[in-house]
Amino acid sequence: MAQPERNIIKFEDILARKEKSNVLFLNYDNEAFMNTGIQESGGTPPFASTTTGPGGEKIPGKIGVKQDLVTPFAFFGTKSLFLATVNPAYPNDFMGKIAEALKTNGSAFIQAYSDCMRGWRHEANEAIKISKLATDCGYWPLYTVRVKDGVPVFSYFRGLDIDKDKFVEYLKSMGRFRHLFKPKFMEKEIDEIIYFTEQRNNRLKGLIETFGAEKPIDVYRVNRKTLDPQEHLLPGHGLCPGCGAGMVLNQMATAAYAVAGNNIIYVNNTSCSEVSTSKDFVTSWRVPWVHHLFESGATIADAISTSYKILKSKDEFDGEVPYLIHIGGDGSTYDIGFQFLKAALIRTSSFVEMNEYLTSQK
Numbered sequence: 555m556a557q558p559e560r561n562i563i564k565f566e567d568i569l570a571r572k573e574k575s576n577v578l579f580l581n582y583d584n585e586a587f588m589n590t591g592i593q594e595s596g597g598t599p600p601f602a603s604t605t606t607g608p609g610g611e612k613i614p615g616k617i618g619v620k621q622d623l624v625t626p627f628a629f630f631g632t633k634s635l636f637l638a639t640v641n642p643a644y645p646n647d648f649m650g651k652i653a654e655a656l657k658t659n660g661s662a663f664i665q666a667y668s669d670c671m672r673g674w675r676h677e678a679n680e681a682i683k684i685s686k687l688a689t690d691c692g693y694w695p696l697y698t699v700r701v702k703d704g705v706p707v708f709s710y711f712r713g714l715d716i717d718k719d720k721f722v723e724y725l726k727s728m729g730r731f732r733h734l735f736k737p738k739f740m741e742k743e744i745d746e747i748i749y750f751t752e753q754r755n756n757r758l759k760g761l762i763e764t765f766g767a768e769k770p771i772d773v774y775r776v777n778r779k780t781l782d783p784q785e786h787l788l789p790g791h792g793l794c795p796g797c798g799a800g801m802v803l804n805q806m807a808t809a810a811y812a813v814a815g816n817n818i819i820y821v822n823n824t825s826c827s828e829v830s831t832s833k834d835f836v837t838s839w840r841v842p843w844v845h846h847l848f849e850s851g852a853t854i855a856d857a858i859s860t861s862y863k864i865l866k867s868k869d870e871f872d873g874e875v876p877y878l879i880h881i882g883g884d885g886s887t888y889d890i891g892f893q894f895l896k897a898a899l900i901r902t903s904s905f906v907e908m909n910e911y912l913t914s915q916k
């Protein structure tokens with residue numbers, strides 16, 4: 555069979571695009587409610603140990619699946635939407651997708667793999683090694699869906715195939731899966747994690763086959779040496795050493811700074827990223843940043859973006875409408891807050907896009 559073709563996307567070409575998103579919704583997935591004490595979420599993988607489902611010989615951690623959030627969003631029937639998964643161990647792919655999301659009409663949802671050394675129980679300096687392994691073993695595939703006028707087009711970068719040896723190495727590298735290996739080897743549970751991951755990847759492969767781009771492999775070319783350091787988030791914050799969310803925020807801000815400069819507003823759901831960047835009434839953010847309730851940041855981000863367009867239409871604001879990024883953890887994305895996210899995603903990718911009164915104000 556012929557090799558699938560690669561779609562080379564240059565960072566500078568993305569920056570030159572005329573399109574502009576209403577809101578980018580960014581979920582950093584550390585696979586549990588971390589800042590409140592490592593409780594299980596819809597993003598927790600099967601058999602991972604959390605404080606609400608501690609792993610041992612009798613109960614093997616989480617009983618249930620890791621839900622697939624991204625692909626279902628492709629089938630809401632929205633007008634214009636950019637969907638992708640990212641991993642900070644692959645920074646070019648990560649930053650390229652953030653930039654493309656901000657330079658796509660409608661809105662975007664990006665889900666970022668986000669290591670948590672504390673909740674996953676490993677040394678801080680292993681975060682990048684483990685993050686890279688997550689994609690290389692097939693656990694965290696990197697893919698994209700571009701929805702244009704209601705038509706979803708699937709593409710990918712890497713991580714669609716399961717490498718069983720690497721998968722086991724991945725599980726073994728974290729304390730949250732230790733009970734699967736000691737005191738006895740829990741083969742059935744290990745096989746089941748791999749099985750459910752493989753089913754998810756098979757669904758994805760089927761979608762790429764059916765709704766695939768002509769050139770289905772996306773490769774972002776980013777000359778990182780030429781990128782200016784981001785000015786959105788200061789290094790002074792309370793995230794743990796090696797925190798995946800810190801890497802996610804830094805790469806997100808680097809790409810967002812290249813696109814938007816400082817004309818950007820962040821909205822942050824309650825989470826590690828929020829509490830750690832707003833300690834003792836001192837914020838780590840140098841650009842406007844809003845903390846709203848745990849569950850409703852997506853609504854607020856949409857409201858801010860849309861309000862600017864309305865003010866502009868009334869000649870009450872004559873500047874450039876700011877870019878909006880909403881940041882939420884897995885707890886506030888999969889579970890509490892899902893309905894707010896879903897509604898805001900549909901509004902910003904459909905209603906706002908189909909309303910000429912608003913699109914003409916961008």
Ligand SMILES: Cc1ncc(C[n+]2csc(CCOP(=O)(O)OP(=O)(O)O)c2C)c(N)n1
Pocket residue numbers: 584586587588589590595824825826827847848849882883884885886887890
């Ligand atoms: C309605 C509501 N329920 C519960 C809480 C308490 N709470 C604040 S943050 C949080 C967990 C956040 O988990 P996640 O979204 O995964 O972010 P992380 O801490 O892992 O970064 C919880 C339960 C709250 N603030 N509001």
Ligand SMILES: [Mg+2]
Pocket residue numbers: 583584585586587588883884885
């Ligand atoms: Mg979390």
